[in-house]
Amino acid sequence: MESQIILLIFILVLSIFLGVELITKVPSTLHTPLMSGANAISGITLVGAILSSGSSEFITIALGTAAVFFASINVVGGYLVTNRMLSMFKKK
Amino acid sequence: METAILVNLAYIASSILFIVGLKMLGSPDTATRGNFLSSSGMLLAVLITLLDQNIIDYRYIAGALVAGSIVGFFAATRVKMTSMPEMVAIFNGFGGIASLLVGSAEYVSGVFDNPAFLGAIFLTVLIGGLTFTGSIIAYGKLSETISGKPYLYKGQQFVNGLLLFAILLVGINMLFIQGLISSEQTLLLLIGLAFILGVLFVIPIGGADMPVVIALLNSFSGLAACAAGFVILNNVLIVAGALVGASGLILTNIMCKAMNRSLANVLFSGFGAAPDSSTESSQEQGEVKPINAEDAYLILEAASSVLIVPGYGMAVAQAQHTVRELGELLEENGTEVKYAIHPVAGRMPGHMNVLLAEANVSYDVLVEPEDVNPIMETVDVCMVIGANDVVNPDAKDNEGSPIYGMPIIEVDNSKTVFVLKRSMASGFAGIQNPLFFKSNTRMLFGDAKDMVSTLVSEFKG
Numbered sequence: 001m002e003s004q005i006i007l008l009i010f011i012l013v014l015s016i017f018l019g020v021e022l023i024t025k026v027p028s029t030l031h032t033p034l035m036s037g038a039n040a041i042s043g044i045t046l047v048g049a050i051l052s053s054g055s056s057e058f059i060t061i062a063l064g065t066a067a068v069f070f071a072s073i074n075v076v077g078g079y080l081v082t083n084r085m086l087s088m089f090k091k092k
Numbered sequence: 093m094e095t096a097i098l099v100n101l102a103y104i105a106s107s108i109l110f111i112v113g114l115k116m117l118g119s120p121d122t123a124t125r126g127n128f129l130s131s132s133g134m135l136l137a138v139l140i141t142l143l144d145q146n147i148i149d150y151r152y153i154a155g156a157l158v159a160g161s162i163v164g165f166f167a168a169t170r171v172k173m174t175s176m177p178e179m180v181a182i183f184n185g186f187g188g189i190a191s192l193l194v195g196s197a198e199y200v201s202g203v204f205d206n207p208a209f210l211g212a213i214f215l216t217v218l219i220g221g222l223t224f225t226g227s228i229i230a231y232g233k234l235s236e237t238i239s240g241k242p243y244l245y246k247g248q249q250f251v252n253g254l255l256l257f258a259i260l261l262v263g264i265n266m267l268f269i270q271g272l273i274s275s276e277q278t279l280l281l282l283i284g285l286a287f288i289l290g291v292l293f294v295i296p297i298g299g300a301d302m303p304v305v306i307a308l309l310n311s312f313s314g315l316a317a318c319a320a321g322f323v324i325l326n327n328v329l330i331v332a333g334a335l336v337g338a339s340g341l342i343l344t345n346i347m348c349k350a351m352n353r354s355l356a357n358v359l360f361s362g363f364g365a366a367p368d369s370s371t372e373s374s375q376e377q378g379e380v381k382p383i384n385a386e387d388a389y390l391i392l393e394a395a396s397s398v399l400i401v402p403g404y405g406m407a408v409a410q411a412q413h414t415v416r417e418l419g420e421l422l423e424e425n426g427t428e429v430k431y432a433i434h435p436v437a438g439r440m441p442g443h444m445n446v447l448l449a450e451a452n453v454s455y456d457v458l459v460e461p462e463d464v465n466p467i468m469e470t471v472d473v474c475m476v477i478g479a480n481d482v483v484n485p486d487a488k489d490n491e492g493s494p495i496y497g498m499p500i501i502e503v504d505n506s507k508t509v510f511v512l513k514r515s516m517a518s519g520f521a522g523i524q525n526p527l528f529f530k531s532n533t534r535m536l537f538g539d540a541k542d543m544v545s546t547l548v549s550e551f552k553g
Contacts, residue, residue: 005208008322008330015331018111019338025118028435029455031343031442034117035310036180037127038339041110042187042310044134044332045194045317047141048324052197053156054147060201065152067193070186072160073167075138078183079131080168085176085446086124092454 033085040078046071095143102140103328109133110332114339120455137328173450174407177306177440181230184309188223191216191316192283198323199279207267212322214263214282220316221286222293227309229294230302234439240299249360252292259285297359300481302439304347304358311340343441350435352487352497378529380516385543388510388536389550395472395508397428399464401501402444403437405478405513409540412451415477418544419453421551430457432464432474432501434482461501474503476511476527478540484525509533512540 026034049071052064110133116126147153171179195216202209232238262282265272273281297305314336321329348355392398400419406412419429431453433444445458464471476483479501486493487500503509504527511533527533536543 002208004325005322008325008327011327012318012330012334015334016338019114019335020342022111022114022118022335023339023342025115027118027120028346028433028442028460029445029458030117030120030123031346031435032176032180032440032446033123033127033442034114034339035307035343035441036176036183037117037130038114038336039180039183039187039310039313040134041114041130041332042184042313042317042336043190044137044329045187045191045320046134047137047326048194048198048320048329049190050138050141050153051144051146051324052194052201053153054144054149055197055201056148057201060197061149061152063193063197063200065156067190067197068153068156069160069163070193071190072157073164074183074186074190075134075164076161077164077168077179079127079134080165081171081176081179082127083124083131084168085173085449086120086127088173088446088449088452089120089123089455090449090452091120091456 029089033082033089036078036085037082040075040082043071043075043078046075095145099140099143100327102136103326106133106137106140106328107331109136110335114335173447174410175235176446177302177438177443178231178234180440181227181234181302181306181309184306184313185224185227185231187313188220188227188309188316190220191313191320192220192224192286194320195220195323196279196283199275209323210267211263212319214266216316216319216323217279217282218259218263218286218289219312219319221283222290223309223312223316225287225290226294226305226312227290229291230305230309233294233297233299234302240302242298243295248292248296255285255289255292259289293359299439300436301351301358303436303441303443304344304351304355306440307340307343307347308355309340311337311344314338314340347436347441350499351495352499378531380528381534382537383510383534385536385546385550388534389547391508391510391534392422392427392473392547393425393551395422395427397470397472398422398430399468399471399474399503399506400429400431401474401476401479401483401503402431402433402448403477403479403482404439404443405480405540407438407443407447407478409478411477411541411544412447412453414541414544414548416448416451416453418548418551421548425551430459430464432459432461434461434479434501437479437482461499465502465505468502468505469507471506472508474506474509476503476509477544478512480513480525483527485527485530486525490526503527504530504532507532510536512536512538512543514539 049067113126113130116122195213314333318333437444483503485504487498
């Protein structure tokens with residue numbers, strides 16, 4: 001189990017560095033869509049929520065289902081609104 | 093075993109789609125496709141998770157997924173572009189509460205004796221909880237359901253210290269002792285404390301500093317998802333959460349730099365709460381020179397280059413479409429028109445860019461302060477529309493000013509400055525602006541939208 005956690009920490013550290021590299025290149029014009037797009041990605045917690053709400057215990061199902069609800073608002077709303085904003089950015 | 097491998101391969105594919113999607117968000121040409129890739133990654137992750145053999149009952153999942161998607165759909169398609177900061181704030185909050193619930197569900201269902209797991213649950217619940225209530229307060233301040241003024245009280249630091257100490261104690265009990273109070277009590281106490289922390293964290297921050305707060309809460313919602321990834325040992329949560337966490341932190345940093353303030357100063361100083369002593373001692377202010385629309389039109393008509401500097405006031409007056417119309421008329425008249433956008437103009441990073449994009453302003457005429465400041469002397473007219481602090485010359489000239497050192501758009505160096513403003517009331521930070529008294533400044537008093545439409549009709553008539 002310890003080795004698995006170490007591996008996950010390893011992934012975490014690399015991802016943070018990758019995130020920094022990716023985001024510093026985004027121009028300020030796109031900061032709002034970047035933010036709402038990143039916000040939609042943070043809805044990835046939906047994966048964990050689905051696993052919880054599929055369990056057999058009542059309390060876990062209840063908490064998990066609520067989590068699925070909120071996370072799916074975040075995911076669907078976040079991506080749609082980002083798309084709506086980006087489609088307005090045009091060059092003449 | 094076969095499914096487990098398939099699931100993990102799919103998670104790797106999802107992570108790749110998130111990374112490539114974020115990379116493509118780096119340019120307006122590819123950004124829409126990038127967002128599509130990122131959303132496909134999410135869809136893939138969700139679909140493959142539904143294959144998990146441990147899922148017993150799909151009814152609740154399906155119900156919650158459909159309900160959440162409907163709410164998300166309507167929120168995303170109905171929201172006005174001016175209300176985008178509130179929208180992002182509340183979505184951050186939903187991400188936070190979802191992570192909190194996932195952490196809680198794991199805590200009540202499992203028997204953990206490993207401090208590493210318990211620590212991950214502790215962090216998930218804590219960060220998720222404070223993101224949730226912090227975002228709700230930010231939402232309230234941005235939508236002006238609660239006052240945007242910083243809320244300060246005596247003993248604030250002491251209360252915050254006490255709260256952090258209490259959270260630390262709960263954490264120690266949760267991770268190592270476990271006997272002091274029952275696990276349900278521990279969880280409820282932790283959730284309660286995290287909620288209070290979120291409220292106390294955002295309440296003392298003023299409305300004008302909200303870009304920093306939203307960026308920070310954005311980062312927190314990612315970190316909460318990341319911590320949840322450690323709880324359920326899932327690498328796609330960790331990768332995606334860390335990407336969002338990093339993105340939010342970078343934006344926070346950019347916002348702080350654009351205001352020449354440290355993050356600690358933004359979070360704890362209650363900026364703009366008390367009138368600063370330097371503003372009370374009214375200095376030699378000189379005379380304000382108002383101008384009417386007709387005279388302004390004549391000057392604009394003769395100008396060969398015009399720089400428009402929008403601020404939050406433009407968003408409030410919903411003037412972006414009229415401003416674009418004026419810009420087009422000027423261009424038809426042979427004038428070069430550019431828009432200078434300060435990083436902290438508006439209530440979230442890039443807010444002005446989105447509003448102007450909505451009004452069909454081409455993104456290649458939007459410029460940043462460092463591009464335009466060196467050639468400011470050659471600009472005939474700067475039109476400041478609803479911006480104040482980001483064009484305040486005190487930021488370079490007056491060491492006593494609270495905003496001294498903040499990079500500004502140096503409109504006072506241009507040949508003529510028009511300031512569109514409701515009245516002589518000072519800006520959000522409550523700081524007097526000597527720009528209004530400069531010899532090359534002309535004031536156009538009135539509602540920004542009305543004033544710009546008057547100018548538009550002057551051009552047409």
